[in-house]
Amino acid sequence: MQTFPSLSVVIPSYNQGQFIERTLLSILKQDYPGSVEIIVSDGGSTDETVAVLKKYDARLTWWSAPDAGFVDAVTKGVARATGEILAIQSSDDYYLAGAFRSMAAAFQRHPEASFVSGGDYAINLESVVVGENRPHGEITPRNILLHEVPSQHATFIKRHYFDLTGGLRPEVDMCADVDQWYRVANLVPGQYISEMLAIYQLQPNQRTATSDKWLASLIRLVELCEQEPRYNQTFRLTDAERRDLYTYWEVRWTAKRDKAAARPIAFAKLPGWFSYSPRTRRTILEASINPILRKLAKKVLPTRLVRGLKPLETYPISQAELDWWQA
Numbered sequence: 001m002q003t004f005p006s007l008s009v010v011i012p013s014y015n016q017g018q019f020i021e022r023t024l025l026s027i028l029k030q031d032y033p034g035s036v037e038i039i040v041s042d043g044g045s046t047d048e049t050v051a052v053l054k055k056y057d058a059r060l061t062w063w064s065a066p067d068a069g070f071v072d073a074v075t076k077g078v079a080r081a082t083g084e085i086l087a088i089q090s091s092d093d094y095y096l097a098g099a100f101r102s103m104a105a106a107f108q109r110h111p112e113a114s115f116v117s118g119g120d121y122a123i124n125l126e127s128v129v130v131g132e133n134r135p136h137g138e139i140t141p142r143n144i145l146l147h148e149v150p151s152q153h154a155t156f157i158k159r160h161y162f163d164l165t166g167g168l169r170p171e172v173d174m175c176a177d178v179d180q181w182y183r184v185a186n187l188v189p190g191q192y193i194s195e196m197l198a199i200y201q202l203q204p205n206q207r208t209a210t211s212d213k214w215l216a217s218l219i220r221l222v223e224l225c226e227q228e229p230r231y232n233q234t235f236r237l238t239d240a241e242r243r244d245l246y247t248y249w250e251v252r253w254t255a256k257r258d259k260a261a262a263r264p265i266a267f268a269k270l271p272g273w274f275s276y277s278p279r280t281r282r283t284i285l286e287a288s289i290n291p292i293l294r295k296l297a298k299k300v301l302p303t304r305l306v307r308g309l310k311p312l313e314t315y316p317i318s319q320a321e322l323d324w325w326q327a
């Protein structure tokens with residue numbers, strides 16, 4: 001592989017006009033010596049998205065027409081891509097400065113890896129950092145299902161391996177990116193890298209906050225892969241792991257969409273709480289007991305003391321680093 005391999009960034013888009021210019025600028029302003037192409041597959045946006053795309057018309061490939069959703073949009077974009085490396089970037093998320101150089105250096109350090117994925121910060125609508133993700137180690141099928149899912153907005157995959165699986169599958173549209181990483185990792189592992197590569201925008205209209213199809217789609221992912229010999233030789237869930245994973249998914253994805261709906265589900269899991277993994281235990285508590293304890297604390301204790309019980313979290317990134325794409 002070249003020191004700076006050619007890169008294609010595919011951006012599926014629909015009515016994210018308030019964010020997409022930031023996404024584009026975070027690509028256009030990268031200090032990257034290699035070839036970079038931007039492909040925006042827009043599903044017929046009715047907001048300001050098309051006006052933004054026209055503004056950068058000479059520097060990207062784009063179209064705006066109705067599509068059948070995420071998988072359809074990405075598949076159309078990948079069909080036009082020519083890069084040795086592929087990235088799928090959401091139209092509301094964006095890259096940090098130096099992300100592409102970090103990607104290229106990672107593939108030089110880990111030439112055997114089928115894909116690489118870095119860390120990311122999560123921001124709210126006020127552009128305040130509210131979380132961070134710093135994964136590490138080899139990306140294996142077990143790791144993806146039971147520990148850490150590679151962040152789509154911080155992942156880069158060799159085109160060869162993307163094509164080897166046949167691309168994204170519409171049967172699991174909601175989690176097609178997770179399905180892709182999982183299938184590729186069954187063939188050749190990926191690699192997490194320490195560099196922070198991207199920003200994840202939290203906002204009320206994203207699919208993770210609005211769709212009730214996540215649980216069914218994730219379970220379908222597992223079932224489809226276990227039915228295919230090429231994807232079930234390296235790793236297969238035990239009955240205990242399956243019970244734990246499906247419980248984690250059920251509580252977590254219900255809570256993302258509706259915390260009140262997740263509460264009785266989580267309470268029903270409490271009798272068997274000690275039988276779950278630490279990750280699932282935390283998720284059950286967060287959806288059941290913890291909100292009640294916080295409410296009680298607010299009633300019993302002074303407001304200043306309640307605030308003091310939870311330390312103010314800080315993250316090692318400045319506002320200038322977050323807004324680097326504006327420079």
